[in-house]
Amino acid sequence: MLQRSGIQILHAVGPKNELPRVDNMPGMPPYIPVPYVDRMDLAYAAADMMLCRAGAMTVAELSAVGLPAAYVPLPIGNGEQRLNAQPVVNAGGGLLVDDAQLTPEWVQDQVLPVLADPHRLFEMSRAAAEFGRRDADDLLVGMVYEVIAARRAG
Numbered sequence: 260m261l262q263r264s265g266i267q268i269l270h271a272v273g274p275k276n277e278l279p280r281v282d283n284m285p286g287m288p289p290y291i292p293v294p295y296v297d298r299m300d301l302a303y304a305a306a307d308m309m310l311c312r313a314g315a316m317t318v319a320e321l322s323a324v325g326l327p328a329a330y331v332p333l334p335i336g337n338g339e340q341r342l343n344a345q346p347v348v349n350a351g352g353g354l355l356v357d358d359a360q361l362t363p364e365w366v367q368d369q370v371l372p373v374l375a376d377p378h379r380l381f382e383m384s385r386a387a388a389e390f391g392r393r394d395a396d397d398l399l400v401g402m403v404y405e406v407i408a409a410r411r412a413g
Contacts, residue, residue: 264374267291269296270293276294303324306326311328313340313341315339322388325387329366332355347387352383352389354369354370
């Protein structure tokens with residue numbers, strides 16, 4: 260469905276799962292399954308949108324680079340993944356779907372329209388970027404220096 264709509268897919272399958280057999284059709288955008296992505300920076304740079312879980316680091320990284328996502332929180336735990344994604348989604352930087360509701364129909368009805376609409380994709384990217392913190396590393400370093408200075412002074 261996605262390839263027929265002109266969407267190229269990089270699928271990080273995970274090392275515990277078997278890679279699917281791929282028969283890419285000539286003239287169709289490729290579907291590329293990989294067991295692991297060790298250069299997420301390059302994957303993020305090449306992506307227009309992600310379909311992913313909603314772990315804290317994933318949400319923070321995608322927001323920092325302004326990459327919209329369809330977040331699928333893990334259906335276990337105390338709901339923390341939903342809480343991670345909700346502020347970005349509320350800001351307009353992503354979509355949110357329960358694991359049980361993630362179906363091919365949901366992707367067709369919710370994700371494809373975003374990918375087919377450059378203006379909406381741009382607005383979602385902008386909203387995600389406004390929510391993200393690109394200076395979190397500098398902020399953390401500054402906080403550490405403040406604690407060190409306070410301890411030395413005290």
